[in-house]
Amino acid sequence: MTTAFTFPGQGSQAVGMGKELADAFPEARDVFAEVDEALGEKLSTIMWEGPEDTLTLTANAQPALMAVSVAVVRVLDARGFKLAEKASHVAGHSLGEYSAHCAAGTFSLADTARLLRIRGNAMQAAVPVGEGAMAAILGLEVGDVEFVCDAAAGETGSVCQIANDNGGGQLVISGAKAAVERAAALATDKGARRALMLPVSAPFHSALMAPAADAMREALSNVTVNAPSVPVIANVTVAPVTEPGEIVDRLVEQVTGRVRWRESVEWFSGSGVTTLVEAGSGKVLTGLARRIDKALAGVAINNPADIEAFLQANA
Secondary structure (H helix, E strand, C coil): CCEEEEEECEEEEEECCCCCHHHHCCHHHHHHHHHHHHHHHCCCHHHHHHCHHHHHHHHHHHHHHHHHHHHHHHHHHHHHHHHHHEEEEECCCCCCHHHHHCCCCCHHHHHHHHHHHHHHHHHHHCCCCEEEEEEEEECCCHHHHHHHHHHHHHHCCCCEEEEEEEECCCCEEEHHHHHHHHHHHHHHCCCEEEEEECCCCCCCCCHHHHHHHHHHHHCCCCCCCCCCCHHHEECCCCCECCCHHHHHHHHHHHHHCCCCCHHHHHHHHHHCCCEEEEECCCCHHHHHHHHHCCEEEEEEEHHHHHHHHHHCCHH
């Protein structure tokens, strides 16, 4: 059995996330305390008590999701399941790529928390509220969605592109509001099962995020970047990265580029991975992997019972 670890992205957050881990394991408590200290505020209180709208803010959700993911990895490590020895690769969905890098030792935990706070704020500030939008397109292939994006952008002379290729016929588009609305209508005309506007505050993973990419280039230049102990599959290239300079380039490109998650799961399958372990809040990636390749075994770990079951199965 060859195992790879994956780390969830925004949308997997929920009030109460990580609380059971903190109650059960000192290693998890240490992670949440270190993130709180790095950010200079009690993010853990927001995670465990809410309110939900505050947790959902991009600048909070991103470091919060990372903290839960890293807490899972630290607890496993303390009990003998060491990522560097047991996993062939790691990958994360959007912000989860930072969780993957933190788990693999590319960045310190404190630096990762601060980078994600900067990333969240920069992505939110890149486009005035109301000028950008995102939409989920269900039931069309990538080529068809690229076609409607190009057609919509051409008509309005603005940005419209695929932000996430999540697999299982689920794609997310992003860009200028009018262009995204036009693309959603065109997608329906082309036979999409559904095309729905998403309740997001900014057009993530589109060219409109260029100011945020610049901010991340600067932020990444101010932290130590180590070679990861496990190769990380980059969202934008679907290829392993281990060299610090390339890691920075890929993370900068990721802000405006497509999250190629379907291809990442296919890469795992084609590279001999048989089990994908999703470490962190929720089970979104496990569900996506099942739709992309039913031959892959999927395991989601986000609470003490999950950890005990996983350790027993991998003793």
